[in-house]
Amino acid sequence: MRITVLTGAGISAESGLRTFRAEDGLWEEHRLEDVATPEAYARDPALVHRFYNARRAAAAAAQPNAAHRALADLARKHDVTLVTQNVDDLHERGGAPYVIHMHGRLNRALCAACGHRWPSPAVMDVTTACPDCGSRSARPDVVWFGEMPYDLDDITEELERADLFAAIGTSGNVYPAAGFVRMARQFRAHCVELNLDRSAVSSDFQEHLTGPATEIVPGWVASL
Structure with missing residues (x-):
């Protein structure tokens, strides 16, 4: 079978x-459109990184x-x-x-410039560079809304x-x-x-x- x-x-x-479909429309105290879309990353990558750093830590601590x-x-x-x-x-x-x-996966990183993927560090920010092309365009390797x-x-x-x-x-x-x-x-x-x-x-x-x-x-x- x-x-x-x-x-x-x-x-x-x-x-x-936590699941993201809360009754108040918030996900870990953030609106989805502020942390889980390509537009959010383009608008405020620092916020998106802080959000996913917290999620990455929570996932690592979970059993x-x-x-x-x-x-x-x-x-x-x-x-x-x-x-x-x-x-x-x-x-x-x-x-x-x-x-x-x-x-996608929280423990993977994706270069928004060249598409390279690699194991994510525990903490990412706007200075995190792609190990392949060197661009500081690293993002979480997760599928956002609209992707x-x-x-x-x-x-x-x-x-x-x-x-x-x-x-x-x-x-x-x-x-x-x-x-x-x-x-x-x-x-x-x-x-x-x-x-x-x-x-x-x-x-x-x-x-x-x-x-x-x-x-x-x-x-x-x-x-x-």
């Missing part, structure tokens, strides 16, 4: 990392939880493609052998070949990830949603498991 798993912010929230470890166990034993919308490395530290980070997610062709191939598709801790509000379930169903995969509450695309799933990821994911993995 081939399994494709998509994870979202809900799985990392139980490790203490993988039972849901991360259960998915890692699943991936080691079965034909699993693990795709995450999260920019932390909790899946890897939880033992996952391979993860597609469709929205194209990474590895969509590879993800599409995995959805096409999946017998089972699972979405864990996702809101169903962010595209293209919110459309993965319909794509998987088009190719006849059985689709299951594991979430605290029904998502915006919940009706597209054939099966639903509701509750904290740390409780329902290990049980679901064991059932497979």
